[in-house]
Amino acid sequence: MADMTLNQTAPRGLGLPRVNGRAVVMTLYLVFLLLPIYWLVNMSLKTNTEILNVFSLWPRNLTFANYAKILTDSSWYMGYVNSLIYVVMNTAISITVALPAAYAFSRYSFLGDKHLFFWLLTNRMAPPAVFALPFFQFYSSVGLFDTHIAVALAHCLFNVPLAVWILEGFMRGVPKEIDETAYIDGYSFGRFFIRIFTPLIASGIGVAAFFCFMFSWVELLLSRTLTSVNAKPIAATMTRTVSASGLDWGVLAAAGVLTIVPGALVIYFVRNYIAKGFALGRV
């Protein structure tokens, strides 16, 4: 790797960029990323006989039966609905509670603020595997087991600290003079926050929401532990159905492809903020 970096002699951002070398590297990397996904899509469009008997790089008998099966069977498609419900709930909760907290961290210093901020972040490091069993007992005992809100609250464990972290970074970029001017103009805190401040950090809220969506969407262990029937996420439906009914590779692949779709849509909408968002507003 290192010597390939060395070979690029053209300074970046000046003169003629070495389009070729870069294009080759990016193409290779993107092919590496997309090949397994392509294979999944390829399999989802084949019949099971073709998957098991013929090794083909593209579907010979194109079939949409696998997708049709998922989209017509409510035990399958309800999995997507359940996942989306708790993901959206979680994103809404996380952003709502994180906004005032991030404001406090970015504007005021108060007793124990640094410790508190660090303690929040340590929760982001806590492995879900530790919490699976206690969560199960805890939510069962308060009667929330197998509800969407239980999963949404459980996912707050890692999403709230992250949202506070990202939003604090964005809020620090807004000059304090804006707050002071607004107070002099007679705005109350609530009105100032909603009417003036929130629009200013809209992109930060978008990025934070994207991250909450992402981590809640991909998490499986907690959402599987906390649900049984009514709120079962799609990811769990996949593992269970497949292990129960033998190896229906085509349907498994189609279900996998459909789990990628919501993520891909979300990325498309936030693509211009992605780079900044991944730096958590700290660049």
Added chain:
Amino acid sequence: MEKTVNQKAWFLVLPVLLLVAFSAVIPLMTVVNYSVQDTFGNNVFFWAGLEWFTEVLESDRMWAALGRQLVFSGIILAIELPLGIFVALNMPKKGFWASVCLVLMALPLLIPWNVVGTIWQIFGRVDIGLLGHTLDAFGIDYNYTQGFIAAWATVIVMDVWHWTSLVALLAYAGLQSIPDAYYQAAKIDQASRWKVFRYIELPKMQGVLMIAILLRFMDSFMIYTEPFVVTGGGPGNSTTFLSIDLVKMALGQFDLGPAAASRSCTSW
């Protein structure tokens, strides 16, 4: 920015505190509680004191899982970090292709983790997977459910596939923030490409790279779903990382005490 001292700011933080207390502290107390008790099922618990901690700290199994975990985290960091930086250096800076690269690179990050496992499970199979089939055609003996090396290689390549983009996107964000003047100055000084990287880009990326290392190290320590789907921790115990070991112990054998104790040890 100068911050005002204002103790009332606690009220703004209160909702977060309550929520995290509800979703983290109370369950965590349960973990600690388990770690000092014994159970034979039926929710009957006995006080066991620090017995489990002693047992866990003396058990080979826990240390072996921790060792595998450290080797795994070390290897993936050693691959993902340089590769991510390298990819970020080669990304288009703006325009249509930059968007295309961003969207495609972010794609693996948004795939549910068990689907990531499924993708690689299928991809690596000798009978129906492209990778397994190709390697087999070259005469390489590749079977991730039986071969020790094949299993490790699959899990590592899968993690690289899954997470290198995160490092690359972070590094890219860092690179984007370097003003053009720096490069112009370097050009006047006739700095070589390597020097530009070493003395301009790398220092400027330091902050985001720290985030990348921390995130990857923490997340690789929690890795559970993907290797579990692909190898199930096998062959033998060779890809049983900490979280997998823990879940096996807690759910499979109902040894809540030792499971909680070993987790309490690794968390703090």
